Amino acid sequence: MPAEPTGFMHGCIYLANAGAYELAAKIFQFHRKTNILHSVFTLKVTDSGD
Incomplete structure (x- = not known):
């Protein structure tokens, strides 16, 4: 029984990390x-200002 929840948690953490990485990549590209x-x-603006 203990193996099941840990496997589930591991899957959730993996998905969360993958999602966060994808989101970070999108934010980075947008920011760049x-x-x-x-x-x-x-x-x-500085050229026309002078």
Whole structure:
């Protein structure tokens, strides 16, 4: 009996980790895109400002 819950917990933890990793990857990609856009925007603003 004890083997079943631990296996279930292990599966849940594995799924949670996989989901978190996927989410983190999506956030990272989105953040990187917005960062590039932000840098370009900032450069354009500072150029036109001067």
